[in-house]
Amino acid sequence: MMRRYRYENKPLMKPVVALSGRSNVGKSSLLNSLLGTRAAAVSQSPGCTRAIWLYEPHDEGFLWADLPGYGYATVSQSQRHLWRRETLAFIRQVRPLVCVLIDSRLPPQELDKAWVQVLQAEGIPYILVANKVDKLNQSQRYHQQEVLSQAFDGAVWRIFVSARTQAGIPSLKAWIKNYFASQQEL
Numbered sequence: 001m002m003r004r005y006r007y008e009n010k011p012l013m014k015p016v017v018a019l020s021g022r023s024n025v026g027k028s029s030l031l032n033s034l035l036g037t038r039a040a041a042v043s044q045s046p047g048c049t050r051a052i053w054l055y056e057p058h059d060e061g062f063l064w065a066d067l068p069g070y071g072y073a074t075v076s077q078s079q080r081h082l083w084r085r086e087t088l089a090f091i092r093q094v095r096p097l098v099c100v101l102i103d104s105r106l107p108p109q110e111l112d113k114a115w116v117q118v119l120q121a122e123g124i125p126y127i128l129v130a131n132k133v134d135k136l137n138q139s140q141r142y143h144q145q146e147v148l149s150q151a152f153d154g155a156v157w158r159i160f161v162s163a164r165t166q167a168g169i170p171s172l173k174a175w176i177k178n179y180f181a182s183q184q185e186l
Contacts, residue, residue, distance in 0.1 A: 002035065007052035007065065007090060015062040015180050016054075016094050020087070021101030022111055023069030026131045029163040030101060031055065031066050034173060052090050062180055065096060070111055091124050097179060100152070104130035104144055104160055108151035120154050128155040129172065134162040 019027045032038050035055060055064040067087050091098065098119055102112050119126045130148060133141060141160060149158065157175060161168035 002037065002058065003056040005054055005056075007054050009089070009093070012054075012063060012094055014056070015183070016065050016096035017062055017176055018065040018067055018091065018094075018096040018098045019101055020067045020098055020115065021069060022103075022109065025069065025101050025103055026163050027069065027101050028066060030129070030131055030161065031064060033161075033163040033166060033169050034064065052086060060177070062176075065090070065094075070115060088118070091119070091122060095124060097156075097176070098124055098126040099129045100126050100155075101129045101131055102148070104133045104141070104148075105135055107147060113151065116152060116154065125156045126154075127175075128152045128158040130158070130160045131163060133160040133167055134165045136160075 019031055021027050035057060051068065053066045055066070057064075067090070070084065070087075090096075100112060100116060100119070102109065116126065128148060130144065136144065145158075145160070152158070156179075159168050159172050159175070161172055163169075
């Protein structure tokens with residue numbers, strides 16, 4: 001059993017993993033893969049996630065947060081600014097572990113680099129999650145690992161995954177559980 005609810009600017013009693021990234025990069029698809037169910041709405045049009053949604057699986061000691069995407073979305077500029085303000089307030093108050101989801105096929109994008117700079121300025125830990133690895137051959141993957149490691153050298157960890165094929169998903173889940181376990185020991 002899982003509980004899904006909209007974030008209402010109240011203190012949370014569990015640690016949070018927040019999925020962030022450009023609109024239409026596959027955040028909700030990845031979240032569904034991580035949860036093992038179709039909990040988050042998935043759409044082909046950018047900007048489907050229009051609020052901060054929290055997911056509380058019964059068997060994990062932390063919450064998942066699906067953040068609105070940044071960049072292009074089929075909404076007004078003022079709506080995108082509102083999402084950004086809400087997202088910034090959320091990360092400042094909750095201080096989650098942020099998964100910065102990128103498309104593994106693309107070179108580092110300016111919007112992603114700008115978002116990472118915000119996280120670093122706020123002292124928020126982040127991991128780089130390169131999605132859609134199933135669309136890369138071995139040579140392309142090796143090249144992208146090198147490029148992304150240099151572009152996002154402040155990441156606590158980096159992983160290549162595929163929400164479609166489940167590649168890397170078990171490793172990502174295990175790493176996050178170990179991360180929170182080690183935080184409790186401090």
